[in-house]
Amino acid sequence: MESSVVKEKRGFVNEAQKSFLEGVRAEVPLLIGVFPFGMIYGALALNAGISAFASQMMSSIVFAGSSQFIAAKLAADSAPGFVIILTIAVVNLRHMLYSASLAPYLKHLSLRWKFLLSYLLTDEAYAPSILKYEKEGVKPFSHWFLLGAGFSLWFTWQVSTALGIFVGTEMPGDIPLEFALPLTFIAMVVPILKKRPLVAAAVSAGITALLAYNLPFRLGLILAALVGIIVGTVLEGRASQKELP
Amino acid sequence: MNIWLIMLIGGSITFGMRFSLIYLFGRFEVPETMRRALHYVPPAVLSAIIVPELLIQDGSLNLAFTNIRLIAGIIAIAAAWVSRNILITILVGMAALLILGWM
Numbered sequence: 001m002e003s004s005v006v007k008e009k010r011g012f013v014n015e016a017q018k019s020f021l022e023g024v025r026a027e028v029p030l031l032i033g034v035f036p037f038g039m040i041y042g043a044l045a046l047n048a049g050i051s052a053f054a055s056q057m058m059s060s061i062v063f064a065g066s067s068q069f070i071a072a073k074l075a076a077d078s079a080p081g082f083v084i085i086l087t088i089a090v091v092n093l094r095h096m097l098y099s100a101s102l103a104p105y106l107k108h109l110s111l112r113w114k115f116l117l118s119y120l121l122t123d124e125a126y127a128p129s130i131l132k133y134e135k136e137g138v139k140p141f142s143h144w145f146l147l148g149a150g151f152s153l154w155f156t157w158q159v160s161t162a163l164g165i166f167v168g169t170e171m172p173g174d175i176p177l178e179f180a181l182p183l184t185f186i187a188m189v190v191p192i193l194k195k196r197p198l199v200a201a202a203v204s205a206g207i208t209a210l211l212a213y214n215l216p217f218r219l220g221l222i223l224a225a226l227v228g229i230i231v232g233t234v235l236e237g238r239a240s241q242k243e244l245p
Numbered sequence: 246m247n248i249w250l251i252m253l254i255g256g257s258i259t260f261g262m263r264f265s266l267i268y269l270f271g272r273f274e275v276p277e278t279m280r281r282a283l284h285y286v287p288p289a290v291l292s293a294i295i296v297p298e299l300l301i302q303d304g305s306l307n308l309a310f311t312n313i314r315l316i317a318g319i320i321a322i323a324a325a326w327v328s329r330n331i332l333i334t335i336l337v338g339m340a341a342l343l344i345l346g347w348m
Contacts, residue, residue: 029331029332029335032335050248051248054248054249054252057249057252058252061252061253061255061256062252062255062256062259063256063259064259067255067259071251071252071255075248075251080246081246081247081250081251082246084246084251084255085251085254085255085258088255088258088259089255089258089259089262092258092259092262093262094290095259095262095263096262096263096265096266097286097290098263098286098290099262099263099264099265099266099267100266100270100279100283100286101283101286101287102267103266103267103269103270103271103275104270104275104280104283106267106271107270107271109271114264114267114268114271115264117267118260118263118264118267118268119260119263121263121267123290123294127287127291130286130287131287134284134287175339175343176342179314179317179338179339179342180335180339181298182294182295182298182299182318183318183321183334183335183338183339184331184334184335185291185294185295186295186318186321186322186325186334186338187321187325187330187331187334187335188287188291188331189287189288189291189292189295190322190325190326190329190334191325191329192287192288193288197285198285198288199288201285201288201289201292202288202289202291202292203292204289205288205289205290205292205293205296206292206293206295206296207296208293209292209293209294209296209297210296210297210300210301210306213297213301213306214304220293220297221290221293221294224289224292224293225286225289225290225293226289227289228285228288228289228290228292228293229282229283229285229286229289230282231285232282232284232285232288232289233278233281233282233285236281
């Protein structure tokens with residue numbers, strides 16, 4: 001009796017571990033691209049006159065790459081505090097989209113899990129996780145996948161920040177590693193463009209992102225995402241109307 | 246304002262936004278239209294990140310053939326289409342960027 005309980009428990013641990021490691025593995029290509037960014041952020045924050053300790057802590061308190069870059073730059077320009085806070089808030093607005101998009105898949109979890117996974121919710125953790133969930137649906141241990149992706153990104157971000165602060169941005173050779181980031185996103189988005197509304201959403205978002213590139217606070221990104229979502233949804237609605245007799 | 250205070254408030258707002266809808270949609274049913282719309286978040290957001298990375302150089306649009314990121318990106322899109330494999334796409338895209346850079 002006891003041994004079967006133990007066995008069952010071990011089964012849970014194995015399943016959870018498997019899902020976690022799968023998340024880590026899916027995150028690896030993104031980590032390659034993120035690493036140089038973390039180093040550049042560390043060096044930039046230090047140059048901006050933020051102490052080494054505070055520069056490092058920003059990577060775990062805010063934990064959002066592009067907003068940290070912009071905050072460091074604003075601090076260097078000695079911008080007022082409320083401007084920096086407002087900028088961080090607006091630059092990170094897109095996370096609400098990710099939150100909404102993942103919500104149906106995390107619905108059943110405890111508040112503690114929701115807290116943890118929300119803290120780890122970045123662009124890079126969101127992308128592989130949502131694609132996995134849309135493909136396979138919710139399974140008993142699927143939240144461990146997001147934890148694996150999110151935690152490996154968090155860990156890499158802390159280490160690369162520290163390296164940027166203490167060693168600088170010297171990289172061996174001059175391979176543009178940061179290009180791995182858009183490349184990974186390309187590898188993720190191309191296979192999901194299976195229907196016309198999805199292609200239209202991608203194309204319209206891409207064009208809007210170009211047109212709106214010069215908007216402040218990276219608002220172009222969120223505007224582009226909204227345009228893509230609306231275009232996709234409207235086209236899908238039309239396509240399903242046509243199917244009716 | 247103290248940098249620590251800025252970080253704490255900025256970090257709390259960021260966390261709040263990440264948590265907001267995971268929390269709310271856990272308590273209330275997601276409306277059907279919204280559910281359909283959310284299906285378009287990944288392609289829209291990812292494209293909105295990718296396209297400027299390939300086409301914007303030093304703050305302005307570069308559609309020329311001399312833009313090696315654009316060419317490497319197009320080659321990577323083709324590689325992704327054919328292979329449907331992340332590692333192959335990255336390797337092909339990186340190789341294209343390096344080779345075009347040397348040429």
